[in-house]
Amino acid sequence: MEHLRASEALSLILESVPLSAGETVRLEQSLGRVLAAAVSANRDLPPYDVSAMDGFAVRSVDVASVPASLAIIEDIKAGNMPTKTVQAGQCARIMTGAPMPRGADAVIRVEDTQALRAGDVQIDKTVKPGNDVRPRGESMKNGEVVLTAGTEITPGVIGVLATVKAAQFAVYRRPSVAILSTGDELEGMHDPVDPNKIPESNTYALMGQVQALGIEPVLLGIARDEPAELRRYLQEGLQFDVLLVSGGTSVGVHDYVRPTLEALGVQMKFWRVAIKPGHPLAFGRADKTSVFGLPGNPVSSMVCFEEFVAPALRQMMGNTRLYRRTVTARLAHPVKFRPGRTEFVRVQLSRDAAGYIASSTGSQSSGVLMSMARADGLMVIPSDSTGLAEGEQVTVQLLDGTVFQEEIGYRE
Numbered sequence: 001m002e003h004l005r006a007s008e009a010l011s012l013i014l015e016s017v018p019l020s021a022g023e024t025v026r027l028e029q030s031l032g033r034v035l036a037a038a039v040s041a042n043r044d045l046p047p048y049d050v051s052a053m054d055g056f057a058v059r060s061v062d063v064a065s066v067p068a069s070l071a072i073i074e075d076i077k078a079g080n081m082p083t084k085t086v087q088a089g090q091c092a093r094i095m096t097g098a099p100m101p102r103g104a105d106a107v108i109r110v111e112d113t114q115a116l117r118a119g120d121v122q123i124d125k126t127v128k129p130g131n132d133v134r135p136r137g138e139s140m141k142n143g144e145v146v147l148t149a150g151t152e153i154t155p156g157v158i159g160v161l162a163t164v165k166a167a168q169f170a171v172y173r174r175p176s177v178a179i180l181s182t183g184d185e186l187e188g189m190h191d192p193v194d195p196n197k198i199p200e201s202n203t204y205a206l207m208g209q210v211q212a213l214g215i216e217p218v219l220l221g222i223a224r225d226e227p228a229e230l231r232r233y234l235q236e237g238l239q240f241d242v243l244l245v246s247g248g249t250s251v252g253v254h255d256y257v258r259p260t261l262e263a264l265g266v267q268m269k270f271w272r273v274a275i276k277p278g279h280p281l282a283f284g285r286a287d288k289t290s291v292f293g294l295p296g297n298p299v300s301s302m303v304c305f306e307e308f309v310a311p312a313l314r315q316m317m318g319n320t321r322l323y324r325r326t327v328t329a330r331l332a333h334p335v336k337f338r339p340g341r342t343e344f345v346r347v348q349l350s351r352d353a354a355g356y357i358a359s360s361t362g363s364q365s366s367g368v369l370m371s372m373a374r375a376d377g378l379m380v381i382p383s384d385s386t387g388l389a390e391g392e393q394v395t396v397q398l399l400d401g402t403v404f405q406e407e408i409g410y411r412e
């Protein structure tokens with residue numbers, strides 16, 4: 001099979017993964033979720049015309065020429081309803097958020113007034129009708145849709161939900177995710193240190209990536225490179241919505257993952273993508289499960305997660321922003337590339353007056369996990385590039401926990 005381009009692989013994945021069903025969550029537990037149904041306002045807000053300032057509610061005609069002296073007829077606090085009508089030559093002292101009294105059509109800020117003898121105030125400024133008045137329904141009108149389905153729940157959105165008294169509401173479910181590592185050479189986290197073994201890290205790095213999307217994965221452990229054992233583990237993994245298997249997807253004689261998945265009824269959609277690191281990526285679908293065969297190399301597995309798994313999981317959870325935010329940076333040093341595949345170089349970002357500067361995190365070997373641990377972002381090198389000079393403009397995907405965008409933002 002030919003290597004797919006990154007965008008082709010991503011399209012196949014995004015066409016295949018289902019949108020999760022809805023479930024009800026409480027407001028307190030909703031941060032980061034995505035609304036599965038629109039939410040409407042349950043009242044006009046503000047419910048009446050209110051003052052936007054601490055000051056005096058006046059008839060604008062009374063302050064057409066200033067200074068003007070007005071008689072204060074009452075004090076209106078936020079939470080109190082006015083009891084009097086403002087007549088010619090009168091005003092009411094009013095606080096921010098308090099309802100406008102009948103008769104008045106504008107507010108003068110306290111800073112534009114001077115206290116006179118008891119009961120009177122001098123107004124030093126003329127204003128137009130409506131000045132510093134927030135009209136009824138300015139924030140929202142009863143019955144109008146304030147949040148559409150597909151809205152990602154940020155702290156600001158939580159505030160709006162609280163405003164319309166949405167104590168619980170429908171969001172898309174989070175898919176269940178299982179993580180499985182494979183390889184005879186791997187030493188489990190809780191195994192004694194054996195100098196001949198390779199410490200297993202993919203399970204945990206992937207766990208962190210899954211958790212960063214708000215999902216708590218189930219860790220299945222390590223399956224040995226033995227078909228019967230691998231089959232048992234994979235079978236267990238196929239109970240989940242998403243199964244991430246790392247290692248054993250390549251062309252080694254003990255790489256049993258793909259044939260075993262196929263034997264279990266997983267329809268493999270592709271294998272191998274023209275990217276570096278991470279080309280032995282495989283993807284398939286079973287009845288309910290989307291299966292990602294991730295490369296065993298620790299950096300490759302993480303990069304494949306970023307580029308292919310994270311967008312899929314976000315799409316399943318109803319997000320419309322699937323991709324890492326991209327920024328433009330200048331390259332701190334020259335780099336050479338072999339054309340033919342899209343490269344994801346781990347970089348650190350610094351800033352100067354002209355913007356971001358990207359520099360490599362060191363050895364870009366797909367086994368050197370430090371390159372990922374140190375990275376602020378992935379610099380994406382188009383597949384036709386043979387190299388870049390110092391100072392050239394590059395696109396960097398930020399490896400930040402929560403910031404995503406709608407466009408993929410780079411050229412492959």
Ligand code: AMP
Binds near residue numbers: 181201203247249298
């Ligand atoms: P594989 O894809 O199984 O051929 O593995 C490629 C490389 O990644 C080998 O050097 C493995 O030892 C290493 N590797 C595979 N799985 C893991 C893992 N879970 N943790 C750390 N290294 C791994």
Ligand code: MG
Binds near residue numbers: 182183184247248296
């Ligand atoms: Mg292996």
